[in-house]
Amino acid sequence: MKMFRFIAAGLAAALSLTAIGSTAYAAGGGTKPPSHEWHHAGPFGTYDRHAIQRGFQVYQEICASCHALGQMSFRNLGQRGGPFEDGNFPNPNDNPIVMQIAASYQIMDGPNDDGDMFERAGIPADTYPSPFENEQQARASNGGAYPPDLSLIVRARGYGEDYIYGLLTGYHDAPEGYDLAPGQYYNDYFPGNAIAMAPPIMDDMITYADGTEATMEQMAEDVTVFLTWVGDPHMEARKQTGWMVLIYLFIFTIIVYLAYRQIWANVKH
Amino acid sequence: MSGPSTYEPKSGFTRWLDSRLPIIRLGWDSFVDFPTPRNLNYWWTFGGILAVFLVIQIVTGIILAMHYVPHELYAFDSVERIRRDVNYGWMIQSMHANGASFFFVAVYLHMFRGLYYGSYKAPREVLWILGVVIYLLMMATAFMGYVLPWGQMSYWGAIVITNLVAAVPFVGDAIREWLWGGFSVGQSTLNRFFSLHYLLPFIIAGVVGLHIWALHVPGNGNPVGLEARKGDDNKKDTLPFHPYYTVKDAFAILVYLMVFCVFVFFLPNVLGHADNFIEANPLSTPAHIVPEWYFLPFYAILRAVTFDIGPIDAKLGGVLAMFGAIAILFVLPWLDTSKVRSMRYRPLTRWFFGFFVVAALGLGWCGAKNPDDYVLGMTGFKFLYLGQFLTLYYFAYFLVILPVMGIVEKPKKRPASIEAAVLGTA
Amino acid sequence: MTEANGALGEDGQEPSRRDFIYIAAGGMAAVGGGLVVWPFIDQMNPAADTLALGSIRVDVSQLLPGSEMTVMWRGAPVFIRHRTEEEIAEARNVELSDLPDQDARNENAGMEGVPAIDANRVLRSEFLIVKGNCTHLGCVPTSQETNAGGEYDAWYCPCHGSHYDKSARIRRGPAPENLPVPDYFFETEAVVKLGLSDDESAIAGWTVA
Numbered sequence: 035m036k037m038f039r040f041i042a043a044g045l046a047a048a049l050s051l052t053a054i055g056s057t058a059y060a061a062g063g064g065t066k067p068p069s070h071e072w073h074h075a076g077p078f079g080t081y082d083r084h085a086i087q088r089g090f091q092v093y094q095e096i097c098a099s100c101h102a103l104g105q106m107s108f109r110n111l112g113q114r115g116g117p118f119e120d121g122n123f124p125n126p127n128d129n130p131i132v133m134q135i136a137a138s139y140q141i142m143d144g145p146n147d148d149g150d151m152f153e154r155a156g157i158p159a160d161t162y163p164s165p166f167e168n169e170q171q172a173r174a175s176n177g178g179a180y181p182p183d184l185s186l187i188v189r190a191r192g193y194g195e196d197y198i199y200g201l202l203t204g205y206h207d208a209p210e211g212y213d214l215a216p217g218q219y220y221n222d223y224f225p226g227n228a229i230a231m232a233p234p235i236m237d238d239m240i241t242y243a244d245g246t247e248a249t250m251e252q253m254a255e256d257v258t259v260f261l262t263w264v265g266d267p268h269m270e271a272r273k274q275t276g277w278m279v280l281i282y283l284f285i286f287t288i289i290v291y292l293a294y295r296q297i298w299a300n301v302k303h
Numbered sequence: 304m305s306g307p308s309t310y311e312p313k314s315g316f317t318r319w320l321d322s323r324l325p326i327i328r329l330g331w332d333s334f335v336d337f338p339t340p341r342n343l344n345y346w347w348t349f350g351g352i353l354a355v356f357l358v359i360q361i362v363t364g365i366i367l368a369m370h371y372v373p374h375e376l377y378a379f380d381s382v383e384r385i386r387r388d389v390n391y392g393w394m395i396q397s398m399h400a401n402g403a404s405f406f407f408v409a410v411y412l413h414m415f416r417g418l419y420y421g422s423y424k425a426p427r428e429v430l431w432i433l434g435v436v437i438y439l440l441m442m443a444t445a446f447m448g449y450v451l452p453w454g455q456m457s458y459w460g461a462i463v464i465t466n467l468v469a470a471v472p473f474v475g476d477a478i479r480e481w482l483w484g485g486f487s488v489g490q491s492t493l494n495r496f497f498s499l500h501y502l503l504p505f506i507i508a509g510v511v512g513l514h515i516w517a518l519h520v521p522g523n524g525n526p527v528g529l530e531a532r533k534g535d536d537n538k539k540d541t542l543p544f545h546p547y548y549t550v551k552d553a554f555a556i557l558v559y560l561m562v563f564c565v566f567v568f569f570l571p572n573v574l575g576h577a578d579n580f581i582e583a584n585p586l587s588t589p590a591h592i593v594p595e596w597y598f599l600p601f602y603a604i605l606r607a608v609t610f611d612i613g614p615i616d617a618k619l620g621g622v623l624a625m626f627g628a629i630a631i632l633f634v635l636p637w638l639d640t641s642k643v644r645s646m647r648y649r650p651l652t653r654w655f656f657g658f659f660v661v662a663a664l665g666l667g668w669c670g671a672k673n674p675d676d677y678v679l680g681m682t683g684f685k686f687l688y689l690g691q692f693l694t695l696y697y698f699a700y701f702l703v704i705l706p707v708m709g710i711v712e713k714p715k716k717r718p719a720s721i722e723a724a725v726l727g728t729a
Numbered sequence: 730m731t732e733a734n735g736a737l738g739e740d741g742q743e744p745s746r747r748d749f750i751y752i753a754a755g756g757m758a759a760v761g762g763g764l765v766v767w768p769f770i771d772q773m774n775p776a777a778d779t780l781a782l783g784s785i786r787v788d789v790s791q792l793l794p795g796s797e798m799t800v801m802w803r804g805a806p807v808f809i810r811h812r813t814e815e816e817i818a819e820a821r822n823v824e825l826s827d828l829p830d831q832d833a834r835n836e837n838a839g840m841e842g843v844p845a846i847d848a849n850r851v852l853r854s855e856f857l858i859v860k861g862n863c864t865h866l867g868c869v870p871t872s873q874e875t876n877a878g879g880e881y882d883a884w885y886c887p888c889h890g891s892h893y894d895k896s897a898r899i900r901r902g903p904a905p906e907n908l909p910v911p912d913y914f915f916e917t918e919a920v921v922k923l924g925l926s927d928d929e930s931a932i933a934g935w936t937v938a
Binding site: 296 | 781929
Binding site for chain 2: 077083105110191225267279284291294298301
């Protein structure tokens, strides 16, 4: 009995901790976006590999013209859990798809022996090139607004992937009486509703390599899954390890509990 | 309670060592044959749990320091590199970040245990005070550790907290500049916080040694609040620490580790703040600056003082209230006038204690909210007012309720001994 | 209240089950301890970003005969020299018995301990590729490119006076070994890959001459 009270107290404490955490920190302003069904949600969730591949295409062809992905290297695309993982190439550096993607970008390198910077084809170890040289240039090209780096965008927003999906699909005409400054757009889920990013995706903007129909919702979902993966590339390994650890701890705990009962069997306490 | 040592070295080497450095004897007397009240409940397992978490934090922290770069340009990226590229870095970083939270959960339960069962009363005042010292050191360590990832919350949290010292009259600005090593939180601040964050846990470990030493002089308290009897009756009131409490502690530690692992592996960022995944930017303040959850009650007390008190302005008043809320714990052993330790036998004070726990949680709630928001949507009832009321209760509990109740309350009848309590023959 | 002295085993239970529980608990603790230690050790091994640069590709098509380049690989220099016919002839016109170190020091799979004739040190005779740290104490030797190639007009270590020949073999001085040949192969006519996977080692084309 005492043990159950103790465990119940522990669980209650953990729950209230989570509650405090989420109420304290989710309050970042903005409307709560509707929750979406994600393949990677929950303790058993895994990434939808095809969605990541499609999402990468959306990022490459649409987002990358303004948003950097500074934490991602090309090799990440071929690493364990990545969209182009290939068992024949355990070292993502040798993965031909990854090499081909990397080589399709020009990377600034140098200085060479003459002291000049030069461009060369990308290699898997390179990070994804940023569309702008620095924040100032990015702002100057975007009417003063800074398109944030997307590497961690899902983890850096209160409602995570629901927010990103909601934002991408949440553009509307401003309601009657809402004053929008020039160069601003009305979005249901952006805090304050006035966002400087024009509606980025529209139906059939790109042609998916795998033939999936490129509706706006499909592209929004795919790119959100891709960005979730970029922000948390070890999620699958994390959950797998977590289950092994919990099963181990559970068995160990039962054995120790039996030892405890054994030792205390005839002791009044 | 610690009687003569029962350690008998068996081999030639242990006899030789025992006459030169009786370290095995110390371990034996402290953790094997140490007489421990036989009626300890699970609230007494948090000491062991805390020891485990101190070790987890030190080990994972040393590992993180092998990869972390304390530089304002590289700190954020170096933490990301740990999560992405370092082998098992995602796991070790998650253990360290969530370990801090679970360390504080355990320390709060440990402290409330002490408050409920009167563990701070004679002859355990020094034991209690050393515990408060550990708690203070933990807060300093956690605060500086939270700055290191150099995200938005790290940076702005550091700004807000270091600005508190500017409230000190006359020398406040000079102290703040000295803390910063510059004119704002920056490279120098980050680098020194890293140094101190690495140092303090070892000081904590040292004070923990003193804390255990101070525990082993009078021995453990217990739920009925009676001392174990001496002499022949001692055996009837106590059990040797090993194996009885080693196995019980081990069981509790494992249960606690299971909850910990749920967070480490399945909810690694729930206790953190989304804004800390944005790199520190001195030009843009987050919408709501909130400290980590374990500081929220004190943050609410800080913000509860919105008015000048005589010559003390509101800012200094808030800072004094916040530090006073911790400082008051140092003198608690002399504020509680009751001779009865355990709340079990204090029918009235027990209720005040219950409300004290509610007040502490409520202050945490206020700390997380904007003070001008309304509690549960009740127009006019701002979180500020709730925070002020609970702050008042927090101080009244120590300064009024405990001193007065000790005099006016009639305690319930207590059992004659621990043995009697265990056998139910009160 | 039978445990007056705290001893176990007076509770009348059959000892086998009790012992089993203790052994199981001890075993679980040992297994768990072992498993949890591994990540804490493995974290000190090279991280993914470091490993990503563990193998590099070098374009040698622009390297003219009689010239050389130095590339950084795994934090140390590698010399890549495009040798002329004369240099190759000179390197091959050496008796094995004249060499202080008669091991080819070739790190490719299947080339362990082969004799130090020039053919065992190159994949294509015109390209000599060797690690650029003197085998004595690790200094970087100077080269014939800057007219500082030493007695054999190839490489010379100025630290303690070690002379290497046209095949980068030690000939005179304190260095004990030839400059080692790293694992590499020609991915294409123009591209050398330094640092090979097991699969690549198998097809790299290294054979003992």
